[in-house]
Amino acid sequence: MIKITFPAEQKVEEYSSRVTGFDILKSDILKEAVALKISGELYDLSREIESDTEVEVIQLSDEVGLDIIRHDAAHIMAQAVKELFPNTQITIGPTIQNGFYYDFATDRAFTTDDLASIERKMKEIIKSNHRFVREVWTRKQAIDFFSSIGEKYKVDIISSIPESEDLTVYRQGDFVDLCRGPHSPSTGRVKAFKLMKVAGAYWRGDAKGLMLQRIYGTAWRNKDELNTYLECLKEAEKRDHRKIAKDMDLFHIQEEAVGQVFWHEQGYTLYNVLESYIRKKLINNGYFEVRTPILVSKELWEKSGHWDKFRENMFIVDELESKKLAIKPMNCPCHVQIFNSHTRSYRDLPIRMAEFGTCHRNESSGSLHGLMRVRGFTQDDAHIFCMEEQVNSETVRFCDLLKEVYSELGFNEISVKFSDRPNVRAGDDEVWDRAEKALLEAVKEAGLSYEQSPGEGAFYGPKLEFVLKDAIGRNWQCGTLQVDFILPERLGAFYIGADGQKHHPVMLHRAILGTFERFIGILIEHYAGKFPLWLAPTQLAILTVTNEADDYATGICNTLKKQGVRVKTDLTNEKISYKIRLHSSNKIPILWVVGKNEVASKAVAVRNLGSGKQESFSYEKAAELILKSINLS
Incomplete structure (x- = not known):
């Protein structure tokens, strides 16, 4: 007998022989069921259950269920490509x-017309409703089969799979693909998809390898979800921070400094406003600010463990005075050096050390994307050195600060991911047990719900990732908090405890924005360049209708500057309608128009961005309104 437990329904059923999901699920549940989760492993509904177990039903409404449907779509696309272009070899399709993608080895450069043909063929395969059939093969059987049909990349993949793992393939009609699975019951479960674009990709990510053709697609539960996503993409294109930055003259990036930002006056003003805001928050929350070198010797990176982990992404400087130097990719080992510069007492802890630290990482050129992925960046970085019993309160304190900052910057939807120990890590399991336990208890104390990200922790400790949702529903992972019992010990950090003995502090690595560059890119797209008044690079522009108003405009501009308003004048001879369009396109929140009448009556005509209306106020009243708005924000 096999005992099947359904925890969600609090029931147990017994079966006389090995069964599948099709055998144990009722017909109404089967309609929405995509797979099962058994002892943490995902099973196809057709896969036999061989022993007593707990069963969780994965439905299409679940995120995991949607991911499986996208996996189905990738296989369906591969089958369609093979049927249309038989000489194409298939490689990987995660x-x-x-959505999903699949990489293809072919001499053909896929076109927009090809994508349309592939979509039509995919719809035929979906309509045929082929069953996804899982088969376990021997290594020899798999190599012989894929060799016989000319799929050398599949043979290469097989050679990299550990001998201890089962080799599984999936059939759908006449198409066979190497795959771990799982899949939904049949191709007909894919209801709404679209192929998006073609890009180049190197085999195994090796730039020295063959260039493949990568076709990207998206798939959703239904056509409504698909259409919503496509509309979101259109809106995202309008909000592209690179385009808006060009219109607003914020920054540019050029080939002579790949992956690094040339901040223009307006962009650097925005940068400084954000930095000043964060600095004030840190000071009010008990942090002090430091500055550490940008070039640090190889020896320190080796001691910290970063040399082995990040060497490929570090910029190395030729030996100088017999030492190999690296441009720092992160700040944490340097902050430990400041901690170590004095003998610390338990009475000194916690120590909250912050740095707007400029770092560099050698990101691949293909991954660079405006401000969202750069090689040179500045982090709102800080490290909290504390005793183990202080981890809880410091985590709660940080989470409260992070939520306050995100809210004030316009982000009110936040989700949290808890990432535990990765396979490759420093420290033993006992240390990781303590670190994970401390962080989990702190998250619960902070009143945060979270989802698990197994194996995604840093190499030195578990972490929290804070994900915010922007104005059009996109998720951005920004803030992090990592609990580190390891680095302080490796770098010899200690404090004198109440017992008079040396103890290693716990180090909390934390950031709220992540990097200024990326967060500013997110802000630009979130607000579509229409920043709230307090954050706008230029808060007010004074536009003259006639040169007779130049002195009046200049005078009130200078007065407002002294009162802290970021204001400029436009005294050009252009028509006022042109000036209004120009500065509106530059997303300046408030425009004041002044002509002969305004000069005579000491007034201004006020236009707020997006309102389309113009109201006249005395200068004193208009100045009072803008100063009040700035102070409130």
Whole structure:
């Protein structure tokens, strides 16, 4: 007898022989069921259950269920490509956020017309409703089969799979693909998809390898979800921070400094406003600010463990005075050096050390994307050195600060991911047990719900990732908090405890924005460049209708500057309608128009961005309104 437990329904059923999901689920549940989760492993509904177990039903409404459907779509696309272009070899086809892709080895450069043909063929395969059939093969059987049909990349993949793992393939009609699974019951479960674009990709990510053709697609539960996503993409294109930055003259990036930002006056003003805001928050929450070198010797990176982990992404400087130097990719080892510069007492803890630290990482050129992925960046970085019993309160304190900052910056929807120990890590299991336990208890104390990200922790400790949702529903992972019992010990950090003995502090690595560059990119797209008044690079522009108003405009501009308003004048001879369009397109929140009448009556005509209306106020009243708005924000 096999005992099947359904925890969600609090029931147990017994079966006389090995069964599948099709055998144990009722017909109404089967309609929405995509797979099962058994002892933490995902099972196809057709896969036999061989022993007593707990069963969780994965439905299409679940995120995991949607991911499986996207996996189905990737296989369906591969089958369609093979049927249309038989000489093409298939390589890998994973799911990604919002969709999937498949890499193909072919001499053909896929076109937009090809994508349309592939979509039509995919619809035929979906309509045929082929069952996804899982088979376990021997290594020899798999190599012989894929060699016989000319799929050398599949043979290469097989050679990299550990001998201890089962080799599984999936059939759908006449198409066979190497795959771990799982899949939904049949191709007909894919209801709404679209192929998006073609890009180049190197085999195994090796730039020295063959260039493949990568076709991206998206798949959703239904056509409504698909259409919503496509509309979101259109809106995202309008909000592209690179385009808006060009219109607003914020920054640019050029080939002579790949992945690094040239901040223009307006963009650097925005940068400084954000930095000043964060600095004030840190001071009010008990942090002090430091500055550490940008070039640090190889020896320190080796001691910290970063040399082995991040060497490929570090910029190395030729030996100087017999020492190999690296441009720092992160700040944490340097902050430990400041901690170590004095003998610390338990009475000194916690120590909250902050730095707007400029770092560099050698990101691949293909991954660079405006401000969202750069090689040179500045973090709102801080490290909290504390005793183990202080981890809880310091985590709660940080979470409260993070939520306050996000809210004031316009982000009110936040989700949290808890990432535990990765396979490759420093420290033993006892240390990781303590670190994970401390962080989990702190998250619960902070009143935060979270989802698990197994194996995604840093190499030195578990972490929290804070994900915010922007104005059009996109998720951005920004803030982090990592509990580190390891680095302080490796770098010899200690404090004198109440017992008079040396103890290693716990180090909390934390950031709220992440990097200024990326967060500013997110802000630009979130607000579509229409920043709240307090954050706008230029808060007010004074536009003259006639040169007779130039002195009046200049005078009130200078007065407002002294009162802290970021204001400029436009005294050009252009028509006022042109000036209004120009500065509106530059997303300046408030425009004051002044002509002969305004000069005579000491007044201004006020236009707020997006309102389309113009109201006249005395200068004193208009100045009072803008100063009040700035102070409130």
